[in-house]
Amino acid sequence: MTGTNDSLTVLAVDDEKPALDELAFMLRAQDAVGQIRHASDATAALRILQDGDIDAVFLDINMPGLDGLELAGILSNFSSPPPVVFVTAHDDRAVAAFDLGAVDYLLKPLRSERIAESVRRIVDGRSRKSVQDAGAVADEVIPVELGGSTTLVHRSSVEWVEADGDYSRLHTAEGSHLVRIPISALEKRWTDAGFLRVHRSHLVSMPLVTGIRTVGNGLVVCLRARGGRPPVELPVSRRHTRMLKDRLVGAPKRSWTAR
Known part of the structure; x- marks a missing residue:
């Protein structure tokens, strides 16, 4: 240095x-x-x-x-x-x-x-x-503008990310935050921290995933309840299905289901 x-x-x-x-x-x-x-x-x-x-x-x-x-x-x-x-x-x-x-x-x-x-x-x-x-991944802090003031959002508090045009919306138990970062950039930065792209519009925190299930002709990924909010289900695109299943099968003490 x-x-x-x-x-x-x-x-x-x-x-x-x-x-x-x-x-x-x-x-x-x-x-x-x-x-x-x-x-x-x-x-x-x-x-x-x-x-x-x-x-x-x-x-x-x-x-x-x-x-x-x-x-x-x-x-x-x-x-x-x-x-x-x-x-x-x-x-x-x-x-x-x-x-x-x-x-x-x-x-x-x-x-x-x-x-x-x-x-x-x-x-x-x-x-x-x-x-x-040293073999670990430290938490990242994202500054978010809210009503003229700045709030710091920790990556560890983010449950899933939603594409919002050219920006991204970070969803936490406390609410959502719009940031000037495309979801593709967050995908690259957060892959090693346990986030996985499951859809062109969604990036999810894998430790929160409880499984996947069939809805109609497609799949949804299920995120466990957290911080008082109900469980969340997000669509999974076909091109991301295999990667998601492989990650779930390979994760310790975790399984996936398709009902």
Whole structure:
């Protein structure tokens, strides 16, 4: 880990100097951030990144030459790519950003609390990777905007995920939360944590699955009651049926039924 006392070395990239200065100022205010390096375009950013001492990148999308998404695509080919947070004035690139594995997607004008959340996610991701390397999977925290305030939803509290256009809706015992992350990105991120795609619109937490059953000409997966809510049944698509059955049969002390 680079930086002092395990602090983060962050690369801030923006072609507009006032925006770059503001981003660097907000990052500097974060306790977890040690060193901040700057780049005004993708070419300069790549030169810095090739040194291999960057822990995270805060990256503007709209830049001349290579834009931020194209640069992130190049980074994805690195053997150990740094986590990327996109910074933009436009909200129409979120799906593409999260498909590239973005840690977060910040809209300008920037807010210090959102910068802090992004930094926390980066730090949590680093800790999670360390735990995974030791053979376990740490919990993930998802920041959710609710009425102008931010709520942190733990992945362990999520029972199932529902596709909602280009976004996803996280269902917990307390309610549902809309997040700017496509279900395909959550599927990739949460597979090792016990989540399985059972339908193009649904991702379920396998520890909550009690079985499957036939309804009409199709199957539904059954999730046990939790937190006072009744059991939930979700449709299973044909293309996901075999994977679900294999997972249930292979799970210890668990069986599946089709009635």
